Amino acid sequence: MKAILIVLSLFVAYLNAASIDQCSNYSLEKELDAINKTCLTSHDKQMLTGNVVKGFLNGMLYSFVMPVVQETIGLSEMRKALGFKKMGPWKVYRYGKPSEKQIENANGIEEYYELMEPKNMIRSSNTPILLEKNVIPNIGRFDERIPGIRHVYRCEFAEIMKRIGKIDRETVDKMIEKWTEISKKMNKATDVYGDHGDCEREEKQREWEAMVESAEEDERLAEPQIENV
Numbered sequence: 001m002k003a004i005l006i007v008l009s010l011f012v013a014y015l016n017a018a019s020i021d022q023c024s025n026y027s028l029e030k031e032l033d034a035i036n037k038t039c040l041t042s043h044d045k046q047m048l049t050g051n052v053v054k055g056f057l058n059g060m061l062y063s064f065v066m067p068v069v070q071e072t073i074g075l076s077e078m079r080k081a082l083g084f085k086k087m088g089p090w091k092v093y094r095y096g097k098p099s100e101k102q103i104e105n106a107n108g109i110e111e112y113y114e115l116m117e118p119k120n121m122i123r124s125s126n127t128p129i130l131l132e133k134n135v136i137p138n139i140g141r142f143d144e145r146i147p148g149i150r151h152v153y154r155c156e157f158a159e160i161m162k163r164i165g166k167i168d169r170e171t172v173d174k175m176i177e178k179w180t181e182i183s184k185k186m187n188k189a190t191d192v193y194g195d196h197g198d199c200e201r202e203e204k205q206r207e208w209e210a211m212v213e214s215a216e217e218d219e220r221l222a223e224p225q226i227e228n229v
Contacts, residue, residue: 023155032189035148048145050138061134068123068135069142070186074153074179075117081157082167082175084110090132093124113172118179149186156182 045062046054053061076087098115106112122129143150156178164171 022151023158026151026155028152028156028185031148031152032185035146035152035186036189036191038146038148040145044145048138048141050134050141052134064122064129065135065138066190067187068120068130069139070149070190071118071120071183072123072136073139073142073150074183074186077150077153078157078175078179079113081154081161082109082113082172084113090123090125090127092126093119093121109167109169109172112169116172116176118176118183146190149190152186153179153182 040048042055042058046058049058049061049065052058072087079086102115103112106115121127125132157175160171160174160178164174
């Protein structure tokens with residue numbers, strides 16, 4: 001068992017070394033500020049939610065999807081930093097924490113993590129709000145549009161692994177504590193109800209200009225053509 005833990009620790013150290021290199025100039029405050037200032041138009045939000053609905057309905061959908069996506073990105077980065085397997089399909093949400101007996105009988109660090117990993121009713125197969133197929137496949141779009149979310153979690157977890165240098169239950173607890181802290185800050189930075197009026201005005205201006213240009217082109221094409229005699 002000790003040999004397995006040593007090999008796992010070496011493998012995780014290798015994975016986190018690359019993350020540390022990527023985080024040499026990392027600043028949590030600057031990253032969160034940049035995320036908060038990301039200009040997302042209604043068209044962007046529609047794309048990020050998979051082009052399921054438009055307008056007001058898409059705004060409502062986005063308000064549920066964004067927190068779930070950023071939390072999921074954080075959990076996936078935590079698993080990666082610890083060297084654990086990737087997240088599987090959503091499971092049935094059960095209220096309450098694991099019992100002391102379940103925790104005591106956990107077979108290995110990864111099984112302990114599975115018990116302790118933060119759960120959420122909205123991120124479950126029995127949620128009455130979202131469908132997993134409308135969330136998980138769109139995470140790649142969020143990575144492209146707001147890469148800072150994953151970068152923040154990756155750097156925060158890499159710093160913990162660099163400082164502690166081992167994987168045990170205490171490390172898992174510290175990682176989960178950090179995930180909880182960053183998740184709250186990320187929800188604030190990605191405030192779906194924040195004032196993004198400038199983005200919306202710019203988008204509407206572009207739409208209006210495109211509509212005027214299209215109307216002028218239609219009018220030009222409709223003009224009678226005089227043939228040369």
